[in-house]
Amino acid sequence: MWVGEGLKVEEIHGKGRGLVSSQPLKGGQVVLKDSPILLYSTRPLNPQQQVHSTSALYCDNCFRRIQPASAAIPCPSCSHNNNHHFCSTNCLSVAAASSHSPWVCQSLARLSNYPDLTVHQPLERQVQARYLVAAYNLAIVNPSQFQILMSLQSTHSGDEVASAKAAVFLHSLISTLCPPPTTAQGFAFTLELTSFLLARDRLNAFGLMENIRGERSVRAYGIYPRASLFNHDCLPNACRFDYVDSESGSNTDIIIRMIHDVPQGREICLSYFPVNESYSCRQKRLLEDYGFACDCDRCKVEANWSDSDQEENDGGETDQVEEMDEDQDEDMEAGEEDLHSGDDEAREDFPHAYFFLRYMCNVENCWGTMAPLPPSDGNSSNLLECNVCGNLKNEELLGAEC
Numbered sequence: 219m220w221v222g223e224g225l226k227v228e229e230i231h232g233k234g235r236g237l238v239s240s241q242p243l244k245g246g247q248v249v250l251k252d253s254p255i256l257l258y259s260t261r262p263l264n265p266q267q268q269v270h271s272t273s274a275l276y277c278d279n280c281f282r283r284i285q286p287a288s289a290a291i292p293c294p295s296c297s298h299n300n301n302h303h304f305c306s307t308n309c310l311s312v313a314a315a316s317s318h319s320p321w322v323c324q325s326l327a328r329l330s331n332y333p334d335l336t337v338h339q340p341l342e343r344q345v346q347a348r349y350l351v352a353a354y355n356l357a358i359v360n361p362s363q364f365q366i367l368m369s370l371q372s373t374h375s376g377d378e379v380a381s382a383k384a385a386v387f388l389h390s391l392i393s394t395l396c397p398p399p400t401t402a403q404g405f406a407f408t409l410e411l412t413s414f415l416l417a418r419d420r421l422n423a424f425g426l427m428e429n430i431r432g433e434r435s436v437r438a439y440g441i442y443p444r445a446s447l448f449n450h451d452c453l454p455n456a457c458r459f460d461y462v463d464s465e466s467g468s469n470t471d472i473i474i475r476m477i478h479d480v481p482q483g484r485e486i487c488l489s490y491f492p493v494n495e496s497y498s499c500r501q502k503r504l505l506e507d508y509g510f511a512c513d514c515d516r517c518k519v520e521a522n523w524s525d526s527d528q529e530e531n532d533g534g535e536t537d538q539v540e541e542m543d544e545d546q547d548e549d550m551e552a553g554e555e556d557l558h559s560g561d562d563e564a565r566e567d568f569p570h571a572y573f574f575l576r577y578m579c580n581v582e583n584c585w586g587t588m589a590p591l592p593p594s595d596g597n598s599s600n601l602l603e604c605n606v607c608g609n610l611k612n613e614e615l616l617g618a619e620c
């Protein structure tokens with residue numbers, strides 16, 4: 219499979235498949251642009267349960283914010299319960315032929331009127347129901363993309379009893395209220411398939427984020443088959459950008475850019491969550507949500523920290539970053555060799571301080587990761603962009619800012 223500029227798929231010991239650089243890569247270089255095969259909203263199924271009455275309205279096809287909300291075009295089939303909206307007639311007709319087919323429309327309407335799901339279950343279950351409807355719809359409208367979904371990693375993780383219960387509940391609900399049409403080729407609607415689909419979602423979904431008045435939430439989840447091949451590292455060398463509110467026709471694509479230079483043959487990894495999380499939180503999340511114990515270089519170092527070191531770092535490592543000796547920054551260049559170099563005591567205790575100083579966004583409570591803008595004419599850019607808030611920072615001014 220061709221995955222992206224300068225990347226190849228390899229089996230990585232203990233991790234399954236992963237992506238490795240097939241040539242030296244430069245900081246800021248775009249190594250992958252990927253389109254979703256599936257997108258689904260995180261809104262409650264019943265609009266009356268929207269947590270904030272002021273919550274933004276998104277197009278149910280392209281997931282751009284609809285502004286003003288009065289410009290929204292309701293789906294003519296489910297407008298009676300005011301459930302699904304589009305930003306244009308084009309999005310409405312594209313969705314009607316794909317992600318918002320008559321079966322989806324009917325299924326979501328039935329599910330939204332079912333209190334056992336919408337009142338007595340957590341929001342997470344309703345979002346899983348949306349995902350299952352989207353996945354079974356994919357099997358009907360685009361069997362080849364459904365096969366791609368089926369090829370993604372699906373090892374079970376976390377609380378297996380709770381996951382099995384959720385699968386039984388959702389499967390029986392869909393079987394009763396809205397079974398997928400039996401005409402669909404290439405899949406059998408079984409409890410086993412439902413539970414594998416849920417596991418694939420847990421391990422592979424990327425969140426398209428929203429930031430309203432500093433409060434971050436996920437507006438939609440997407441399955442990006444090539445980006446799903448990136449393994450996790452707590453000190454990633456690449457990070458993900460999306461520009462979902464942009465006017466571009468491919469606004470739901472995600473872009474993976476290199477954070478710094480890496481040589482050929484190095485595994486390229488993302489962090490599956492903000493890099494400021496403490497060692498214990500990271501280990502817990504990775505085990506519960508992704509089914510593995512992380513043994514990356516950063517975890518190896520932090521595993522030896524004392525409890526007081528851990529506590530000091532819980533809730534954000536920025537304090538330590540701010541305390542870092544500025545000389546360290548001057549000593550080091552952006553290249554990966556430098557990130558792993560250093561033999562003084564401070565670097566052994568906290569060799570990744572440099573990473574936080576340089577590549578973590580310094581906007582309050584953002585915790586985004588910064589990567590240089592794409593190089594032009596083979597020259598790396600001095601401007602770093604935050605993948606959460608879009609803040610730009612000039613590398614040359616880094617010392618002055620800190």
Ligand SMILES: C[S@@+](CC[C@H](N)C(=O)[O-])C[C@H]1O[C@@H](n2cnc3c(N)ncnc32)[C@H](O)[C@@H]1O
Nearest residue numbers: 232233234235371421446447448449450508510
């Ligand atoms: C999004 S998938 C990544 C691609 C996956 N390795 C594959 O073969 O398709 C996430 C899964 O990859 C594995 N994985 C990712 N990062 C890992 C790491 N640092 N150590 C061990 N396993 C990892 C875990 O099984 C995790 O649930």
